[in-house]
Amino acid sequence: MLRVGLSLPGSPGGAAGGFPRAEPAEGEDTGSGREAFGSSPVTIVITSEADTWDIDASSCLGCGQFVDWDRIPDPQQPAQIPQDILSKPPKELKKLAREGCWATSHVVRARLYHQLTQQVSCRLVTPDALVYRDVASRLFGKPGGSSHPLPEFLEGCPMPTYCLNPEGVTALKRILICVGNLFPDITYSPVLPSLVALLLHYSEDEAQCFESISRLIASNAPHTSYIDQSFLAHQASCMTFGDLANKHCPAAHKLIASASENVFEVYSEWLSWLFHDLPFDYAIRVLDVFLLEGQKVLYRIALALLKQYRLSVSSAELEGTDIKADLQAFVQNIAEHVTVSKLLERAFGIRLFSRKEIWLLQMANRKALMERGITMVQSRQSFHLAVDMQNFSSSIVTAQEMRIIWSWIPERFSLFPPVLLFSTSQDGCSLQRFYTCCEGYEPTVLLIKTTEGEVCGAFLSSDWSERKKSGATSAFFGTGECFVFTVRPEAERYEWVLIKQPELAKAVPRSRPRSPSPCPEAPLGSSPGGRSSGSPRLTVPSPQRKGRLSPFLAIRHFLLPSKTAS
Numbered sequence: 001m002l003r004v005g006l007s008l009p010g011s012p013g014g015a016a017g018g019f020p021r022a023e024p025a026e027g028e029d030t031g032s033g034r035e036a037f038g039s040s041p042v043t044i045v046i047t048s049e050a051d052t053w054d055i056d057a058s059s060c061l062g063c064g065q066f067v068d069w070d071r072i073p074d075p076q077q078p079a080q081i082p083q084d085i086l087s088k089p090p091k092e093l094k095k096l097a098r099e100g101c102w103a104t105s106h107v108v109r110a111r112l113y114h115q116l117t118q119q120v121s122c123r124l125v126t127p128d129a130l131v132y133r134d135v136a137s138r139l140f141g142k143p144g145g146s147s148h149p150l151p152e153f154l155e156g157c158p159m160p161t162y163c164l165n166p167e168g169v170t171a172l173k174r175i176l177i178c179v180g181n182l183f184p185d186i187t188y189s190p191v192l193p194s195l196v197a198l199l200l201h202y203s204e205d206e207a208q209c210f211e212s213i214s215r216l217i218a219s220n221a222p223h224t225s226y227i228d229q230s231f232l233a234h235q236a237s238c239m240t241f242g243d244l245a246n247k248h249c250p251a252a253h254k255l256i257a258s259a260s261e262n263v264f265e266v267y268s269e270w271l272s273w274l275f276h277d278l279p280f281d282y283a284i285r286v287l288d289v290f291l292l293e294g295q296k297v298l299y300r301i302a303l304a305l306l307k308q309y310r311l312s313v314s315s316a317e318l319e320g321t322d323i324k325a326d327l328q329a330f331v332q333n334i335a336e337h338v339t340v341s342k343l344l345e346r347a348f349g350i351r352l353f354s355r356k357e358i359w360l361l362q363m364a365n366r367k368a369l370m371e372r373g374i375t376m377v378q379s380r381q382s383f384h385l386a387v388d389m390q391n392f393s394s395s396i397v398t399a400q401e402m403r404i405i406w407s408w409i410p411e412r413f414s415l416f417p418p419v420l421l422f423s424t425s426q427d428g429c430s431l432q433r434f435y436t437c438c439e440g441y442e443p444t445v446l447l448i449k450t451t452e453g454e455v456c457g458a459f460l461s462s463d464w465s466e467r468k469k470s471g472a473t474s475a476f477f478g479t480g481e482c483f484v485f486t487v488r489p490e491a492e493r494y495e496w497v498l499i500k501q502p503e504l505a506k507a508v509p510r511s512r513p514r515s516p517s518p519c520p521e522a523p524l525g526s527s528p529g530g531r532s533s534g535s536p537r538l539t540v541p542s543p544q545r546k547g548r549l550s551p552f553l554a555i556r557h558f559l560l561p562s563k564t565a566s
Contacts, residue, residue, distance in 0.1 A: 066168030110202035117212040129207035151180025194275035239411035252310035257407035304347035368412035455487035
């Protein structure tokens with residue numbers, strides 16, 4: 001195993017206080033600093049297991065000296081900053097952050113960042129600046145320097161330095177080493193180095209930056225989190241983004257599913273789009289709203305990037321290209337397509353589910369991953385979410401068509417291999433036989449081929465036996481995750497109208513009798529066995545589990561009167 005270590009000389013001194021800034025010379029590069037550690041003029045050393053990083057005690061810096069201000073992009077236009085901005089209520093601060101109110105003032109942004117992180121609700125025992133100074137003194141305070149390995153959770157993670165100078169890179173490394181020392185439970189956190197680097201631009205010293213990131217790590221606010229700290233949590237958030245992209249960016253999702261063999265592999269980079277590929281002046285605006293609104297805002301902005309990408313490319317242009325790399329290049333050059341203000345405006349125009357609903361979806365995805373053997377302590381594990389296209393065969397759909405259908409179903413179900421439950425070619429055309437074969441399993445995918453060669457179908461999130469729960473056969477059953485689709489002559493998915501227009505639920509008269517709805521906590525009744533032979537393999541089996549992978553939509557999405565639901 002190889003690790004990367006840095007050997008840094010003692011840092012030069014600098015003027016103390018404030019945020020000094022020099023104007024760049026004409027034609028001088030003002031890049032975003034997306035490069036990994038070591039692209040600045042410091043020595044990269046590749047070593048074996050004895051990997052170490054020498055830090056001299058003299059590299060302890062004064063405040064405000066971590067940034068190469070020549071590389072900070074100039075603000076496009078000055079904005080009026082309210083005198084009492086630090087005392088504004090949270091709702092008003094959110095509005096100002098979205099508008100980029102303090103984008104022109106480094107000092108105001110620095111003070112706000114400190115204030116916002118201090119307001120984060122976190123665990124009672126959370127390491128602060130004093131703890132950092134004590135630990136840093138113990139680790140790095142020995143005369144002549146001391147050697148310490150980089151935290152294991154940094155292996156393979158992107159390491160952007162943005163506009164940090166060499167002293168800032170030193171401080172970044174020291175902070176990450178102390179995070180690894182004081183938060184041993186972190187096993188995988190690819191976004192952590194980027195957040196530390198961004199906060200370091202606006203921190204008085206290393207200790208303040210450490211305390212800020214420490215509070216974000218230790219946040220215990222309900223139904224929210226700032227930083228994923230395990231491979232399980234990270235993969236669940238990637239799956240959740242895939243679910244949201246499926247619903248809110250259907251055109252982009254369909255394009256990616258057609259061009260990529262594994263859609264999840266593309267979506268697994270969604271956080272890197274925001275905190276690695278975006279230029280500094282975009283990434284710092286993302287951090288502004290992230291500190292105020294939490295992880296939900298990251299989903300919004302990544303979805304807006306996906307929508308913008310779809311507007312900029314065509315299916316013909318993507319043929320034969322690496323769509324993962326193409327998306328990364330698009331985000332890196334986002335300034336050619338949309339301004340940061342317009343990007344945020346479009347992001348907040350997307351009507352997402354509530355924070356609690358997104359949290360429930362993440363929990364369902366985590367549960368599915370745990371059933372696949374993903375744990376909290378492992379670093380990483382590669383797996384595929386899609387159907388095995390190499391061995392797929394069907395008389396109804398091609399492998400490419402099945403790939404598109406499989407990309408439409410919720411991510412947590414596409415983790416499991418499909419099993420054929422019923423086929424008219426093997427089981428005949430009896431509807432009762434169909435019910436007998438399919439009851440006890442959820443979810444199911446139904447494919448129908450007409451005598452004219454047209455293909456359509458449906459994804460059913462609930463067990464077929466739900467239709468008998470009310471004592472008589474129900475007119476309808478299921479959840480807001482159900483959908484119908486066509487494959488030929490045109491591949492298209494048709495969602496429940498309330499997914500697109502949830503405000504219709506509020507307009508429904510409440511006097512009429514409601515339809516029965518599935519209880520999220522109800523135990524799953526499933527058959528112990530299932531047919532695994534034959535093809536096509538279309539239906540995801542549900543083995544006996546302690547609890548079902550419950551639908552995430554709020555109760556208002558499917559407790560509707562019969563007339564409206566019809």
